[in-house]
Amino acid sequence: MDKQTHHSPAIVLDNAAISRGGHTIWSHGNFSIPTASVTAIVGTNGAGKTSLLKAELGLLASSSGSIEVLGQPAGKAKAKIGYVPQSYSNQDDVNLTVEQSVLLGINGNRFGIHPTRVSERGQARRAMSLTGIEDRAAARLGELSGGLRQRAAIAQALASDPELLILDEPLANLDLASQRECVQVLSNLNHELGMTIQIVAHDLNVLLPILTGAVYILDGRPHYANIHDVMNSDLLTQLYGTPVEVVTTPQGNMFISPHAGGSKPKEQNLHTRSRNCQQ
Numbered sequence: 350m351d352k353q354t355h356h357s358p359a360i361v362l363d364n365a366a367i368s369r370g371g372h373t374i375w376s377h378g379n380f381s382i383p384t385a386s387v388t389a390i391v392g393t394n395g396a397g398k399t400s401l402l403k404a405e406l407g408l409l410a411s412s413s414g415s416i417e418v419l420g421q422p423a424g425k426a427k428a429k430i431g432y433v434p435q436s437y438s439n440q441d442d443v444n445l446t447v448e449q450s451v452l453l454g455i456n457g458n459r460f461g462i463h464p465t466r467v468s469e470r471g472q473a474r475r476a477m478s479l480t481g482i483e484d485r486a487a488a489r490l491g492e493l494s495g496g497l498r499q500r501a502a503i504a505q506a507l508a509s510d511p512e513l514l515i516l517d518e519p520l521a522n523l524d525l526a527s528q529r530e531c532v533q534v535l536s537n538l539n540h541e542l543g544m545t546i547q548i549v550a551h552d553l554n555v556l557l558p559i560l561t562g563a564v565y566i567l568d569g570r571p572h573y574a575n576i577h578d579v580m581n582s583d584l585l586t587q588l589y590g591t592p593v594e595v596v597t598t599p600q601g602n603m604f605i606s607p608h609a610g611g612s613k614p615k616e617q618n619l620h621t622r623s624r625n626c627q628q
């Protein structure tokens with residue numbers, strides 16, 4: 350298969366901007382995201398995180414500049430991207446078995462009734478095995494817990510053997526154990542298959558062990574930095590618009606916590622700083 354080499358970036362934004370309904374959502378997007386990275390996309394509600402994903406998928410054209418994905422203009426590499434949309438709760442799907450739903454990730458674009466090929470069933474089995482739900486292949490989606498259902502959604506996105514996996518808020522509404530199981534699945538995909546992963550997330554803590562970088566949308570501009578540069582109390586306070594603190598445990602684990610003092614966010618121009626983080 351024509352996999353990207355680790356030397357070429359997975360995503361490149363060159364002075365990219367996105368407009369919706371006649372309004373600029375964000376602009377001046379200038380960064381590269383490495384292949385085989387795990388990147389969070391963070392920003393306040395309405396900052397334009399989903400819009401970035403849609404632009405990468407070619408569902409939304411950039412209003413200026415360019416967006417390249419897996420070495421091609423956005424939209425051209427669609428077949429190499431697995432996409433798990435926000436709130437995977439399509440009520441029409443509850444009667445499908447897990448296997449049928451995963452098969453839709455392979456043949457969902459083919460019109461009409463057609464027999465499932467042996468090779469397609471093999472692909473579906475591999476996707477279910479990668480997400481640890483092979484033993485639930487015959488279960489109906491409606492019978493599954495939220496966590497298993499999210500893993501079935503990830504399996505559907507994996508069924509076409511993508512190089513880039515994009516997930517929009519995959520951990521929302523999951524309990525902590527299910528969140529950790531999903532994160533473990535993503536970790537395995539990244540470590541064992543070298544898959545590039547992008548995750549829109551509001552809470553970074555559960556993802557931190559696997560994140561290599563983050564795109565953060567601040568003041569109408571998307572920035573990319575490695576995760577250690579993003580784990581900065583001032584930057585996160587500015588980003589979340591509420592005081593937060595980065596805490597490091599004696600074991601070296603970092604996490605984000607509400608600022609104990611609850612003081613107002615410090616006013617400072619982080620654009621100077623974030624320019625230094627651009628890669």
Ligand SMILES: Nc1ncnc2c1ncn2[C@@H]1O[C@H](COP(=O)(O)OP(=O)(O)OP(=O)(O)O)[C@@H](O)[C@H]1O
Pocket residue numbers: 369370374392393394395396397398399400401
């Ligand atoms: N179809 C549309 N037409 C016009 N404006 C839109 C459309 N969809 C979204 N928007 C606007 O674009 C902006 C960015 O939306 P987007 O969904 O990308 O933000 P987001 O960061 O993903 O938000 P959230 O965290 O709430 O999911 C918002 O102001 C939203 O109202």
